[in-house]
Every structure is written in structure tokens, then in C-alpha cells.
Amino acid sequence: MINLFAAMRSSADALAVFSRALAVTENNVTNASTPGYVRQIQGLEALEFDPEAGIVGGVGAARIQSARDIYAEQAVRREAESMGRWQEQVDALAELESGFDLSGKGGIAGALSGMYRSFSAWSVAPNDDTARQNVIEQAGAAAQAFQQASRSFGKSAQDADSRLVGLVDQVNSLAGKLRDFNVQRRGVENENPGIEAGVYSALEQLSEIGGISVLRQDDGSLTVLLNGQTPLVVGEFQYRIAAGFSTPATPTPVYASGPPPARLTDASGRDITAETTGGRLGGLLQFRNRTLAALRGDPYQPGALNRLAKAVADTVNQIFTSGVVSNGPPPVPGVPLFVYDATNDTNAAQSLTVDPTVTTAQLAAASAGPPYQSNGTILQLAGLAAPQGASGKIDNLSFTQFYGGLAARVGRDAATARDQQTVQKDLLAQARSLRQQSSGVSLDEEAIHVLEFQRAFQATAKLVTTLDEMTQTVINLLP
Amino acid sequence: MLPITDPSAEQFLNTLSLIQRRLDTAQRQIASGLRVNTPSDAPDEVAAILQLHANIQQNQEIGQGLERAGIEASAGEGALSNAVTLLERAAVIATQATGMHHTAESRANLAQETQAILEQLVTISRTVVNGRYIFSGDLDQTPAYQVNPSSGTGVDRLQSAQATRQVATSNGTQFPVARSANDIFDARTSTGAVAPENVFAALTGLRWALLNNDPDAIKTYTSGIRTASTYLNTQLSFYGQVQNRIAAAIEDGHAAALRLTTELASRRDADTVAAIQELTSGQTQLQAALAARARAPRGSLFELL
Numbered sequence: 001m002i003n004l005f006a007a008m009r010s011s012a013d014a015l016a017v018f019s020r021a022l023a024v025t026e027n028n029v030t031n032a033s034t035p036g037y038v039r040q041i042q043g044l045e046a047l048e049f050d051p052e053a054g055i056v057g058g059v060g061a062a063r064i065q066s067a068r069d070i071y072a073e074q075a076v077r078r079e080a081e082s083m084g085r086w087q088e089q090v091d092a093l094a095e096l097e098s099g100f101d102l103s104g105k106g107g108i109a110g111a112l113s114g115m116y117r118s119f120s121a122w123s124v125a126p127n128d129d130t131a132r133q134n135v136i137e138q139a140g141a142a143a144q145a146f147q148q149a150s151r152s153f154g155k156s157a158q159d160a161d162s163r164l165v166g167l168v169d170q171v172n173s174l175a176g177k178l179r180d181f182n183v184q185r186r187g188v189e190n191e192n193p194g195i196e197a198g199v200y201s202a203l204e205q206l207s208e209i210g211g212i213s214v215l216r217q218d219d220g221s222l223t224v225l226l227n228g229q230t231p232l233v234v235g236e237f238q239y240r241i242a243a244g245f246s247t248p249a250t251p252t253p254v255y256a257s258g259p260p261p262a263r264l265t266d267a268s269g270r271d272i273t274a275e276t277t278g279g280r281l282g283g284l285l286q287f288r289n290r291t292l293a294a295l296r297g298d299p300y301q302p303g304a305l306n307r308l309a310k311a312v313a314d315t316v317n318q319i320f321t322s323g324v325v326s327n328g329p330p331p332v333p334g335v336p337l338f339v340y341d342a343t344n345d346t347n348a349a350q351s352l353t354v355d356p357t358v359t360t361a362q363l364a365a366a367s368a369g370p371p372y373q374s375n376g377t378i379l380q381l382a383g384l385a386a387p388q389g390a391s392g393k394i395d396n397l398s399f400t401q402f403y404g405g406l407a408a409r410v411g412r413d414a415a416t417a418r419d420q421q422t423v424q425k426d427l428l429a430q431a432r433s434l435r436q437q438s439s440g441v442s443l444d445e446e447a448i449h450v451l452e453f454q455r456a457f458q459a460t461a462k463l464v465t466t467l468d469e470m471t472q473t474v475i476n477l478l479p
Numbered sequence: 480m481l482p483i484t485d486p487s488a489e490q491f492l493n494t495l496s497l498i499q500r501r502l503d504t505a506q507r508q509i510a511s512g513l514r515v516n517t518p519s520d521a522p523d524e525v526a527a528i529l530q531l532h533a534n535i536q537q538n539q540e541i542g543q544g545l546e547r548a549g550i551e552a553s554a555g556e557g558a559l560s561n562a563v564t565l566l567e568r569a570a571v572i573a574t575q576a577t578g579m580h581h582t583a584e585s586r587a588n589l590a591q592e593t594q595a596i597l598e599q600l601v602t603i604s605r606t607v608v609n610g611r612y613i614f615s616g617d618l619d620q621t622p623a624y625q626v627n628p629s630s631g632t633g634v635d636r637l638q639s640a641q642a643t644r645q646v647a648t649s650n651g652t653q654f655p656v657a658r659s660a661n662d663i664f665d666a667r668t669s670t671g672a673v674a675p676e677n678v679f680a681a682l683t684g685l686r687w688a689l690l691n692n693d694p695d696a697i698k699t700y701t702s703g704i705r706t707a708s709t710y711l712n713t714q715l716s717f718y719g720q721v722q723n724r725i726a727a728a729i730e731d732g733h734a735a736a737l738r739l740t741t742e743l744a745s746r747r748d749a750d751t752v753a754a755i756q757e758l759t760s761g762q763t764q765l766q767a768a769l770a771a772r773a774r775a776p777r778g779s780l781f782e783l784l
Binding site: 029033034035093097098100102103104105109110112113116117120121123124125126127128366371372373374375376379382383385386388397398400401402403404405407408409410411412414415418422425426428429430432433435436443444446447448450451 | 484485486487489490493496497515516517518519520521522523525526527528529530531532533534535536537539540541543544547548609610611617618619620641643644645646647651653747779780781784
């Protein structure tokens, strides 16, 4: 038979349970905006009740359950990874495309145009020394424009390298936090929502930087892999990645002196660059090792800018050297105007300059023919502005069109990255919204819980008071 | 920066960002008048735009060259007109000098006048325009002739240069724009001998015939003067043709400039009306989005407890 004391004890236990439930609700409300935090649910379970056997029943606190939906978390990480990749490309490409002047007055296009115009002006008065001097100056300006463009691409590469180092540091820092979390969680039976919030917040940040896979082990620790195979955190151990800028031994470099690519290596030194395609790391490597390398060259390609610089220099030089300064006899051939580092194709743009020893008198204006034409060579040079035949072209394009193609390629990549970033932003927001719906804290729901537990607490407290009075009554019956 | 943890707020901010980007694009187009400011605005148009810029500038330069050639051709044509007039006077002198009433003294006076005509023609051969001797052929920094009464042709040839310079046109063709004094006044055969149409030789021959008071020689050189005069007229007509070709080429250049600038505008320029409409609708959309968000319920049940 149940006695009053047992009933009072059961009621007191119930008060503790309701207090705990209110504490869980309070924790949910205060952490509603905490990154990584998910709703905690305090379950209540009815205890055994058998008044005949003297079992008083009551309510017990079940295990606190986390509403975390691991699939929703994976979806968010997946979208964050894509978002990070496109965001990084948007940032890098925006800076790169700002260096292309479309006004026709500046940059390489403007400088080439100035050089062509100097040829045209010279063709009217082939013996005019002022016109000849202007040709040398405009050619010098064109060479400087190539050098400036090469420096600009080089600076973009340096900025990308600094950024890469920063991202690698962030990865290692976040991995370190996850390792610390693993140490804290190891062997602990119940999940700590505060620690879990930190873990999943770190995972989400990490996924934006690089594509990660997360596996939960039996001991509660997490194994985090980069690119699905490179370990970052395994239990209590962290495996750091590193960024480097050197030419790998394989494949064999064609342009050994070319700018080295950016590389990522795992803790054992294995090159993981090729498999790193996701997140900001993937986007940055794509920009650095594909987009920029196509422009400025690397150990495997000369770079479009260098190809253009070389083609301009070689074509102008070939026309000058096939022309004559005078008919003689004997005919005095012209001299080359441009010089560049012929030993390193990836350095053509940076090294392009006008030969400082060339004088105005050495510039060949005439074509030997037959028939001889006093401004034949000059008109051929002026024709490079819009070449009709195969000469004066690169990939069947005029030099100006080829340069425009470089700008167009960067512009296309930038536009694609921006469009993809816009789409990914929405997808990420949707994924987060779905996660919020399944796992997040709803203030209205918590308010209902507060009301429920408050009423239950008040009712139980009233019951305790009543039982106490009844007990006192019984005691007062004692003689 | 603190992360946004409210997904609905995140979506709202994404939408705002999109609207703002549209507004920025429209404002940039209105301010610059250009639809294509950066390569990503229209990647497919970039190469064509840059090439059009180059073509327009090159066309301008060709036009300036043609203008300059036109000035020289006009000066050449004027100078040769004077030369033709002078040679006609020489023909009159030669015809007059055959008259029986002339004495040695009167013929000597006519010889002086003939020499003066020769000297004027030498001066014409040294015509300078914009710092260039326009009848000196490819060696346009030095004069071609000077007077030397004791030489066979009455002049010294200071240099021999053909006029091989050509000017370019907007459609890529080229044509010559000048003749040299060698060709105009001092015509020679392929062996270098004086040709019958040699103007200097005809005048000098007439002068000597007049000084020698030789009527038969005067008659011979009268015929020579007429031959030289006919030849000089053909040289004059060359310059007339050059002027016509230059004028036509300049006209073609203007048409090309119009075509190129029109094409550039179609590829590059902004549709200002559309941009203004976009700006207006974007601003309206932005205000509506902000107002709707401001009115969205912000409270929860906790405020009513």
C-alpha cells in the first residue's frame, strides 16, 4: 500500500524532473541563435505504478535527445562546399578582370593600337625622324604594357598564394578544434549539446573551405576526411595539410623555368592538389593553377600572354628585318626592334622591351621588292592592326582580337562564377532552412513547453502541499 | 562577422543582394553610357569591341595620312599647272623667235627669258610642303635639281630617286601619290640618255639656239618644247587623278568610320531607357522587400506569457 511519504517523495522527484525540463527549455531558448546548436528534447517517462505492490509511480526524466538531423547537416555542408568554391572564384576573378581595359585606350589593346598608329603616321613621311622616334616610343609603350600585364598577373598569383596559405591555416585550426572536441567527447556517454554545437559549427565552416566527409566512430569521436580520403582528424590525432609552391617531378615540366603551381600536401607529404576540387580551396586552386596559369604560364604551358608578346615581337622583328633601310647597292637590311628572353617562353611578356641600341636610322621603312617601295615595310607593319592574310595573326586572330579573347575568357569565368554563386547562395539558404525546420529551436514551441512544465510544476507543488497537510493531519492523530 | 543563423533572414539578404546587383548594373550603365564596362558584362563581345576600337583609331590615322597626301597632291598639281603655263610661254617664245624680223640681239633677249623660265621650273622642282621636297621622290629631304647653265640640260641633278611611296586606304588598298622631278622634268631613256620629252633639255636647247641666233635650231627646239609641253600635261593629269583618288579614299574612310562607330555602339553602348526602367523597377522592388520584411512578425509566444 502506498503511504503518504512515498507519494510526497514521488511528487518531489517530479518537481525535479520538471525543473530539469525547464532547464532544457531555457538552454534551447538562450541558444536559439547559437551556430551549430540544435533543439534538445527532454523526454518524460512514466515510472512503474502498482499501488497494490506499493510502487508509487511518478514521472522520470528520459535521456535528453538531440533533434540533430545528420542528413540535413550533410546537405548544408554539401551546399556550403559548393558555395565556398564559387565564392572564392568570384572574389579572385573580379580582381583579375578589373585589369582588362575595354576602352581601347589603355592596357595592351590601347598600346598595340598606339603602335599601329605610329606605323601609319610614319608611312606618310618615311624619312621624318620625329615619326621614326615616335615608332620607337610607341613600341616601347607596347612592351611596357605587356610587362605591366605580366606583373599584374604575378600579383594576382601572389595574392592567391597568400590566400591559399591562409585557408590552409584555417583548415588546420578548425581540425585542431575538432580534435579537441574528440578528446572531450571520448568515452562520454551523453552528448553535450554545447560541445556538439561547436563541433557542427566547425564542420560547417570547414566544409565551406574544403570538401569534407565526416564519420562518427563508436566511441563518439568524429573522423574528418578532406576530399573523402585525406585524413584531417582521426580520434585524438590531427593530420595537418600544407600549401607549397614548387614544380612537381612528374609530369615532366616542359617549361622548367615557368612559375610553379600551387600545391597542397597531406601530413605525409602526398600531393593532394588534383583531388582538392571542393570548397574555397578547390575554387582557389582552380583559379591559380588553371585560369591564371593559362594566362601567365606554368611548367607545362607558356601562357597566352607570353604567346601574344612573343608573336607581336617576332612578327614586328621579322617585318623589319625583311625590309631595307636603303636600296644601296648593296641593300642595307633593317634591324629587329624588340628583344625578349628567348630562353624562357614563360618570361616573354615580362622581359619584352625595345632594343635600346636601335636608332631611328636603323628602322627599315622600305621593302626591297621587287618592286622597291619606300614605305612598303611600314605599310606592312601598319596592316597588323587588321591583318588580311595569315601573317600577323595568332590562332587565326589579330593580336588585338587574341588579347580580347583572353579578357573574354576571364569575363566568361567571372560571369559563370557569379551566376553559380547566386544559385548556391539560395541552395545553401534552403538547406539551412530545412535544417532549421527539422533541428532548430522554435521559440513558440519552447514557449508552449514552458507553459506545460510550469503548469505541471505548479500542480505538483500544490500536490506536495496537499500531501504535506494530509501528513500533518495524520501526525496530529497521534496521541 | 557573425554568421546569420536565421535561414529566412539569409534568404531575404540573398534577395536584397540580387536586387542591389541589378541596381548597381543599371546605375553603372546610366552613368557610363556603356553596357559593357568589364569583360564579364558581355564576354562574347569583348574581342570584337577591342578590335573595333583598333579599327576606328587606325581608320582615323589613315584619314589623316590621306589628308596630308591630299595637301601635297594639291600643291603638286598647282606647281605643275604653273610649270605648264611657263612651258606654254616658252613655246610662244620659240614660235616668235623663228620670225625673220628677229635680230641676234632680240633673240638674245628671248634666250634670257627662256633661261628665266628654266630657273623657275627648277624652283618648282624644289617645292616644299610640310618639310618635304614633294618632287624629290623617296629622298624627300633634299632638293633634286639646281641650275647650271653650263651643263647640257641646264641643270645639275643632285639626286636620283623614284617616287615609290604609296598611301593606304581604309579598305586596304594602296596607290602612289607623287612623281619625282626626275620623271617630270628630266625624262631619260632606259640607257640614261636625254629623252625627247625632257623639259630641262628642251628649254636649254632652245636657249642655246636663241643665243646662237640659229633659226633652224630654233625650229627644231620649238618642236621639242611642244613635245615637252604635251608630256608635262600628262604629268599634271596624274596629279589630278591622285587628288580624285584621295578624295574618294577620304570619302570611303568617312563611311568606314560611320560603319565602325555604329557597330561599336551597337555592341558596347547601353540602352539608357531600358537601364532607367530597370533602375526604377529595382528601386521599387527593393523598397517593397524592405517594407515587407519590416512588417514581418518579429515576436514569439514568449512576449504574451
